[in-house]
Structures are given as C-alpha cells and as structure tokens.
Amino acid sequence: VKAVANMTAGNTPTGAADANAQSGETLLQIDQVAIRTGLTKRTLRYYEEIGLLEPPTRTEGGYRLYSEADIHRVEGIKRLRTLLGFSLAEIRDLVRAEEERARVRDAWRHEDDPSARLQHLEEAEALVRGQMRLVEEKLTGLEDLRTSLCERLDRYEALRAQLRAQLDEEH
Amino acid sequence: VKAVANMTAGNTPTGAADANAQSGETLLQIDQVAIRTGLTKRTLRYYEEIGLLEPPTRTEGGYRLYSEADIHRVEGIKRLRTLLGFSLAEIRDLVRAEEERARVRDAWRHEDDPSARLQHLEEAEALVRGQMRLVEEKLTGLEDLRTSLCERLDRYEALRAQLRAQLDEEH
C-alpha cells in the first residue's frame, strides 16, 4: 500500500547494473503499477516472462520495483494492444526494433555520416507510416460506427416523441 | 471458387425451415465468405459452434451456404471484436439481447401499449449509449496516438532537411 522510495533502510533495491540505484526516483511495487496502468499483476509478470518488459530492479526480499520509465513502457504496450490490437509477438518485435534503432542512432550521433543517417531515418519513417495506416484504418471504422449509432439514437428520439404524443392524446 | 446460385441442378440447398429456399438470392460458400469478411474459415465454423452465428443452410452434400444476411451479421460481429475489443461472450449476449428485443418489438408493433413501448425504447437507448461511450473512448485514444505519430513524422522531416543540407554542403 506504499510507494517505496529508493534507499530506505531494510528495503534497499539490489541489482548489479542498476542505473536507478542512486537516483532519487520513487519506485513502485507491482500492485501500484497494476492499478496505474489498468493491467493486472499477472499480466505484468507475464509480459516480463515473455521478454516484453525487461526485468525491473528487486528488493532484497525479491519484490519487483518499477521505475517511471518501466511504467511508461507498460503504458505504451497497453496502447498498442488495446487500441491497435497488436499481438504480443508483434509488439515485442516493434519494441525490440525501436530499441535497436535507438542504440544505433546513439552510436551514430557521435559519428558523422549524413547519408547513412538519412537512410536510417527513412527506415524509421516507414515504420511510423505503417503504424499511421493502421491507426487511420481503425479511426475511420470507429467514426463510421459512431455515425451509425448517432443515427439510431436520433431515430429513437423521434419514436419517443411520437409515443409521448400518443400518451398525451390518450390522457 | 464459385458463387453458388440457389436451385441449380445438383446443388440444391437443403433444410426444413429455410426462409431463403425460394428467393433468388445468391448464396456463398464458406471460402468466399471468409475472403469477403477477412475472417478465416475456421473462425466462421467456430462462431457457429459457440452459437454466435445461426447455422446457415447446407447443400445436399453438407456444404455451408451463407446468405447476404448471414454475411452482414458476420461483419457486425467482426466490427464489435476488432474495433471495440468485445469478447465473444459479450458479443453473444449483445446479439441475443438485440434479437429478443427485435422479436418483442415485432410482437408489440401490432398491439397498442405506448407506455410499455416507451419503456422498452429507453432500455434500447441505454444500451446504444453504452456502446457510444466505448466508441468515444477508443476514438480519443486513437486520435491522441495519431497526433503523437504526426509529431514524430514532422520531426523526422525536419531532420531529413537538415541532413540533406549537410550532404549538399559536403558536395
């Protein structure tokens, strides 16, 4: 029931290559993350199990401690699933591609090869455009659905007015 | 590979209470329906198995023959699943509720009880408004996603212009 702050006595996060180990960031336990993301604890563990989430830091007792970056990542995954309907395998591929791209871009940020950079940028752009297509597709479908629902509601309202008139007439 | 027309020799649909038996409607085999709806044959059979689709008419040989009404129904189910993310159990409930509502409304179309009609209409309206809420929710989520994707594309384009300037400069 508590937001666990880093470096408090008896609750020290463990882990060799822990980037967050000395930042003052507040780390959250799994239940809080589940509440804030709208997923279940089971789902969070499962995503970690299949390699969608990288293992978070742990307390000495073995409790998972999630950073804000971890949570942000979870939210991205949730959007891809619930809004776009991607499978977890597809999401895993997307996330890994994006990670590798970030690494490569970092490596090339120090070098100077504009033409190679350009090529890499166009790859990234193509990927984003692909996502765009999916989003637009879903959007038009949903908008169609909304207009048809609106029409139904309008018809209902007309019917209701008619029925009320009948009732007034009777009375 | 053929659209099977009704009442052609050697391919007569069978079935006792077949409403389509003497209409000139063209009936389709399962593969064509799968192509036109974007579902698989397995999925169509499965939906029938769990009671989501009422069993279509069959040929003497046992082949399924789908009417346009059947196909329309399949498309509605697909929208509910892929656009709104309903589970099949939820869709089954929705479809059955809608069917019963249609029957009751038909029965009352001949009778005259405006107040009862009004009550029924409000039930239907509440259901539609519930669907509306879900649709709006998804729509805003997708629109947010689209704008963030747009921003990324804009940044990419700016970067590209910059890189091209560098390339021109070098040359």
Next chain:
DNA sequence: CGTACGCTAACGTAGCGTCACGGTCG
C-alpha cells in the same frame, strides 16, 4: 479420375485468470 474445396475431430498455441503454497514487510 483427379484436384480443389468442403466436412468433422482433435490437438496445439497465445494471453492471460486462478488457485496453491510459501516468503516478506511493517
């Protein structure tokens, strides 16, 4: 008489839900 498509039956897989049983925290 082949081959392209259909049928059912049955097992496999993904994405979790749900115990069971034991450790951890305050």
Next chain:
DNA sequence: CCGACCGTGACGCTACGTTAGCGTAC
C-alpha cells in the same frame, strides 16, 4: 506474530491455428 502484500509454479480457459482423414463438386 499477524495480516497484507509479494514470489513462483501449475493448471484452466478462450479464441482461434493447424493437421489429419475423409467426403463432395466439376
């Protein structure tokens, strides 16, 4: 030391995919 939370199995369920074996259409 107690109750609430955490951990890892392990089995169950849904919504199909896939394969196998066999009939049907032309």
